[in-house]
Amino acid sequence: MINKKVSSVQEALQGIEDGMTLLLGGFGLCGIPENAIAELVQKQTKNLTCISNNAGVDDFGLGLLLQHKQIKKMISSYVGENAEFERQMLSGELEVELIPQGTLAERCRAAQNGIPAFFTPAGYGTEVANGKETREFNGKMHVLEHAFQADFSIVKAWKGDTAGNLIFKGTARNFNPCMAGAAKITIAEVEELVKAGTLDPNQIHTPGIFVQRIFQGEKFEKRIEQRTVRKK
Numbered sequence: 001m002i003n004k005k006v007s008s009v010q011e012a013l014q015g016i017e018d019g020m021t022l023l024l025g026g027f028g029l030c031g032i033p034e035n036a037i038a039e040l041v042q043k044q045t046k047n048l049t050c051i052s053n054n055a056g057v058d059d060f061g062l063g064l065l066l067q068h069k070q071i072k073k074m075i076s077s078y079v080g081e082n083a084e085f086e087r088q089m090l091s092g093e094l095e096v097e098l099i100p101q102g103t104l105a106e107r108c109r110a111a112q113n114g115i116p117a118f119f120t121p122a123g124y125g126t127e128v129a130n131g132k133e134t135r136e137f138n139g140k141m142h143v144l145e146h147a148f149q150a151d152f153s154i155v156k157a158w159k160g161d162t163a164g165n166l167i168f169k170g171t172a173r174n175f176n177p178c179m180a181g182a183a184k185i186t187i188a189e190v191e192e193l194v195k196a197g198t199l200d201p202n203q204i205h206t207p208g209i210f211v212q213r214i215f216q217g218e219k220f221e222k223r224i225e226q227r228t229v230r231k232k
Helices: 034-043 062-067 083-092 101-113
Strands: 021-024 048-051 073-075 095-100 117-120 134-137 139-147 150-161 181-194 212-214
Touching: 021 181, 034 062, 034 150, 034 181, 048 062, 062 073, 062 083, 101 117, 101 139
Parallel strands: 021 048, 021 150, 048 073, 073 095, 150 181, 181 212
Antiparallel strands: 117 139, 134 139
8 A cells, every 4th residue: 555654854855955946835824834844944955946825924934944044036926924025025135926826826736737838817917927928818918827847845734644645624725735746746744644544535635646745743833824803
């Protein structure tokens, strides 16, 4: 039986080297691979190109890699609540490519499905389209976007099995499913790891064929990016 389980986050991240391109799941602080990011900080891997919806906050998530100047380029859809991200971008210390959120997701899905490029109307007539091929379809202009080419994809799931099948919980099912299988090697970090055959096949969101390594994280803080409460 196929067994993709690795014993630790250190083993899971073997092969990630300076200068590589990484896809990292999550939206804000929701569904991010916390243990894997913390290990990248410890490994002091640098000059990374990170593709993620945003970069967390100053002292958590990808914000930790930014703090330690380990990221050379961010490809994201927005800056978010990360003041250090904004500072590095405006100072020119960090190369940043901001693209529409839907385009970001579709470039992941294209890579996942082996599609080299696609046309989308998003971004036409803006800076997003600068230097890109455009074409008219049904009276509407579209921009040619290329699939991502990443070395590793690191996703986070609620539950997984040793064959690599994944189940995401709630809104943590964001960029994770479309990033799984969108790189040469996909690493899945899960809260609970069970034996293959344990999960209900009807509940699986990402089949194990998209995953090469899977490990159970040791702890998850699950911070809230912005806490909003009603006044008494």
